[in-house]
Amino acid sequence: MQTHKYDVVIVGAGGAGMRAALESSTRARTAVLTKLYPTRSHTGAAQGGMCAALANVEEDNWEWHTYDTVKGGDYLVDQDAAEVMAKEAIDAVLDLEKMGLPFNRTPEGRIDQRRFGGHTREHGEAPVRRSCYAADRTGHMILQTLYQNCVKQEVSFYNEFYVLDVLLSGDPRTDEDVRAAGVVAYELATGEIHVFQAKSVVFASGGFGKMFKTTSNAHTLTGDGPAMVLRRGLPLEDMEFFQFHPTGLAGLGILLSEAARGEGGILRNSENERFMERYAPTLKDLAPRDVVARAMANEVREGRGCGPNRDYVLLDLTHLEPAHIDAKLPDITEFARTYLNVEPYTEPIPVFPTAHYAMGGIPTNIRGEVLRNEKDVVPGLYAAGEVACVSVHGANRLGTNSLLDINVFGRRAGIYAAEHAHEVDFAEVAENAEAPTVQLLEELKNRPANPDRIAAIRRDLQEVMDAHVQVYRTDETCRHALAEIKKLKERYAAVSVDDKGTRYNLDLLEGVELGFLLDLAEVVALGALERKESRGGHFREDYQKRDDVNFLHHTMAYRTADGTGEEGTDIRLGKKDVVITRYEPKERTF
Template identity: 75%
Template sequence: MQTHQYDVLIVGAGGAGMRAALESSVRTRTAVITKLYPTRSHTGAAQGGMCAALANVEEDNWEWHTFDTVKGGDYLVDQDAAEVMAKEAIDAVLDLEKMGLPFNRTPEGRIDQRRFGGHTRNHGEAAVRRSCYAADRTGHMILQTLYQQCVKNDVDFFNEFYVLDLLVDHDLAGHAVPDGEEVSVAGVVAYELATGEIHVFRAKSVVLATGGAGRIYKTTSNAHTLTGDGMALAYRRGIPLEDMEFFQFHPTGLAGLGILLSEAARGEGAILRNSEGERFMERYAPTIKDLAPRDIVARSMANEVREGRGAGPNKDYVLLDLTHLEPAHIDAKLPDITEFARTYLGIEPYTEPVPVYPTAHYAMGGVPTNIAGEVLRNETDVIRGLYAAGEVACVSVHGSNRLGTNSLLDINVFGKRAGISAAEYAVGAPWVELPEGPAGLVQAELEDIRTRPDGERVGDLRKALQDTMDANAQVFRTKESLEQALADLRGLRKRFASVSVQDKSRAFNTDLLEAVELGFLLDISETVLVGALNRDESRGGHFREDFPHRDDAQYMRHTMVYRRPLTVPVEDAGGDRDGVFSGSTDFDDYRVVLGSKPVTMTRYQPMERKY
C-alpha cells in the first residue's frame, strides 16, 4: 500500500477537473486522479457548444442568459448561481480562446455563435445565437486544450486510478454530527488498475469532478465509465445528494442506440417530424418550435410515439430531417453528427431523415455545493476542504432541466471557482489526520469479490437494473412505475451481495472494477427513485403522469437525500428543518432519509413556462 501527499487532489480529468487543476496548480501542489487517460474523458463527447452572451452575431446580454437558465430549469434554479454563471461565461469563453481553442469564426474573425434550445433574446421573444462552437466537436476541443495547459503547468496525473473511498474526519454516515460542528476532508483511497495495488492519497483539499451517472439507464448517451462514482462515494460517507430525481433525456439519440446527435443539428436548421411528415413541435412550442428546452422536446417526441405517430416499422421513433440543408453547410457545421448516422444506422443525412428518440443524457442533481464549489453536508454547513464541480455537483444552476450548452459552461465557470477555492483553502489549512481502517476495508471488499468462486454475474445485474430504469423511470413516470423499479432494485441489491467476477487476476482487472461500478449504479438509482416517488408534481426532467402539473406551494424546494444506518432516528439524520416532503425509506441494512433545501431566488419569480 502506497501513500501520497498533495495540497490539492482532484478526482476526475474531464473539463471540470482539469479546469480546477489549472487554477490550483499555479497556487499550490496539485495532482489529478483519473480512471481514464485524460483526453478520453466524457467531456470530449460534448458536441454542440458553450454558451455566453458575447453578442458577436446578434444582440444579447448576460441577464437574458440568466433568465433563460432560470426559466429553462422550471424555476428550481438557484438564481445567485445562475447569475454567476451567466456573468462569468464571457470570460470563460475568452479564457479558452486565449489558451488556443479553435472556435468557428464569423467572416469578421470573431467567435461564431449559433442558436440552441431555450436560449432566447429579450426574455423569450425569439431564439438567439449564444452558443460558441468548434464545429460539432466543442467538448473534444475543450478537453484537448485544457490537458495541454495542465501538462504545461506540471500537474501530476495518476491515470487509470479508481477512487474507491473518500476520507473525512467524522463518520457522517454513522452518527449525527451537530449543526455547526466542523467536518474536514483528509484524502481518498484509490485502486491502481495496472497493479491492483491500493493507494492512499492525503490532501488538504479534494475536488470531486467525476462526471455523471447515465449508465443507470440502458438507453443513454453516456460513456460506459459514467457510473456515478463521485456521487456514490459522497453518499456512502453520509453526504447528501441534491435533486437526484431530475434526469435529462436528450431528445435526439440515435433510435435504439442512444448515441447522441447534438442539438446543434436543430440549431443549424434541422427539423423534427413524425410519421406523417408533420413538424410536430409547432403544436407543443409554437414560438421556438424545435429549439424548445430539452425536457419539452423529449416529452413531445415520446407523446408522438405513444399516440401512434411514430415512424419506422414499429412506430417507435421520430425523424430528424436535415435534407433541406445544403450538404456543404452540413459538412462544415455538423461533420461528426452526420458521420454517426452513416456509421451506426446506415442513413445518408443528405437525403434521408435520421431516426431519433430520447436518450438518458445528464443528471441535474448531484453533490450539493455553494457557488464557491464547497460541498454541503446539510442545508448550510460545508465540509472543510471538500469541493465539487461539473456534473457530479449540484450548485443548482440547472434546476430541474439543463439548457443545452450550459454544461460546458458549468464545468469551466465552477471548475475554475472550485480550483481557486481549493487552493486558497489548502495554503493555510492544517493537515487532517488520516482515519484508520478505510484502506484496509476497501482492499478486503475487493478481495472478497475477486476471490469469490461463483455467484451473480455483473452483466446480468447491470442489465436488469438498466432495463427497469428504462421501463419505469424514464421520460414518463407514475407512482406505480417508480414503486416497481424500487422493488426491482431491492431484489438486485440482495443479489449484488453475492456478485462474483470471472477474471481472478490482480493486474488490469476491469471485470472487478465493473463490479464496483455496479455498486455505484445501484446507489445512484436508489436516490433517483426515492426522490422521484416523493415529489408528487411534474417539473423539468421529472414528469409524473399521476401529478402532471407543477406544484410550487409544496415542491419549490430542493430534495436532499441522506443515507443513514437504521439505528439513527429519522429526526437525527440531517434532513430538513421544516418538514417539507420529508420521509424515509428503509432497506435491509440502512435507511434513506429525505430532507429539503430552499431555492435561492433573486429577481425572477416563478411563472408559467411557455415557449
C-alpha cells in the same frame, strides 16, 4: 500500499477537473486522479457548444442568459448560481480562446455563435445566437485544449487510478467537526492501493447515466463520486431530475447534438408533420430539452411514430445544403452513416430521447464547497461539473450550459480549494484508512462462485430504469422500480467475479461500479416517487402540473447510519430552499 501527500487532490480529468487543476496547480501542490487517460474523459463527447452572451452575432446580455437558465430549469435553479455562471461565461470563453481553442469564426474574425434550445432574446421573444462552437466537436476541443495547457503547466496526473473512497476526519452524521482528509485509490496497472492525503479534495468525476439502458453516456459514467459521498453520510441533491436528450440515435442512444436543430434541423413524425409547432409554438424545435423529449415520446405513444415498430421520430436535415452540413455538423452526419446506414443529405435520421445528463449530484455552494446538510459546508471538500449540484440547472439543463458549468465552476473550485489548502494543515488520517476499500475489493473478489453475472445485473437495472423511471413516471412505476432495485441489490450481494488477478482487473472494478449504480438508482427512483408534481425533466403522469406550493424546494437524500429509511430503503429525504433573487416563478411557456 503507497501513501502520497498533496495540498489538493482532484478526482476526475474531464473538463471540470482539468479546469480546476489549471487554477489550483499554480497556487498549491496538486494531483489529478483519473480512471481514464484524460483525453478519453466524457467531456470529449459534448458536441454543440458553450454558451456566453458575447453578442458577436446578435444583441445579447448576461441577464437574458440568466433568465433563460432559470426558466429553462423550471424555477428550481438557484438564481445566485445562475447569475454567477452567466456573468462569468464571457471570460470563460475568452480564457479558452487564449489557451488556443479553435472556435468557428464569423467573416469578421469573431467567435461565431449559433442558436440552441431555450436560449432567447428579451425574455423569450425569439431564439438568440449564444452558443460558441467548434463545428460539432466543441467538447473534444475543450478537453484537448485544457489537457495541453495542463501538460504545459506540469500538472501531476495519476492515470488509471480508480478513486474508491473519500476520507473525512469524522462521520458527518454524528460529528460536528468534519473536514476532507484525502482519498483512497486503486491502481489499475498493479492492483495496488494508494492513500492520497490532501488538505482539499475536488470531485469532478462526472455523471451516472449508465443506470439507464438507452443513454448517451460512456461505459465509465457510473456515478462513483456521488455514491462515495452518499456512503460516507453526506447528502445528494435533486437526484430525481435526469435529462433525456431528445435526439439520440434510435435504438442506440448515441447522441446527435442539439446543434443539428440549431442549424435548422426539423423533427417530423410519421405524417411528415413538424409536430413541435403544436407543443412550443414560439421556439418550436429549439424549445428546452425536457419539452422536446416529452413531445417526441408523446408522438410515439399516440401512434405517430416512424419505422416498422413506430417507435421513433425523424430528424430532417435534407433541406440544408450539403456544404453547410459538412461545415457545421461533420460528426453528427458521420454517426448517422456509420451506425444507422442513413445518408443525412437525402434521408431523415431516426431519433428518440436518450438518458443524457444528471441535474442532481453532490450539493455545493457557488464556491464549489460541498454541503453536509441544507446550509453547512465540509471544509476542504469541493465538487464541480456534472458530479456536482450547485443547482445552476435546476430541473432541466439548457443545452451548452454544461460546458459552461464545468469551466466556470471548475475554475472556482480549483481556486478556492487551493486557497483553503494554504490556510490549514493536513487532517489526521487513520492508520488503516484504506481498510474499507480493501475489504470491499477482497469481499467481492473472494465470494463463492455464482452463475449470476455483474453484466446481467447491470443489464437488468438498466432495463428497469428505462421502463419505469424514464421520460414518463407514475407512483406505480417508481414503486415497481424500487422493488426491483431491492431485488437487484440482493443479487449483487451474492454475485462473484471470475477474474481473481491484480493487474487490469476490470471485472472486479465493474463490480464495484455496479454497486455505485445500484445505490444511486435507488435514490433517483425514491426522489421521483416522493416528488408528486411535474417539473422540468421529471414528469409524473399522475401529477401533471408543477406544484410550487408543496414542491418548490430541492430534494436532499441522506443515507441513514442505522439502515432505516423511506419506502423500505436506507435513504432519508430532506428539503433545501431554492435561492430566488429576481425571477419569481411563473408558468413556463415557449
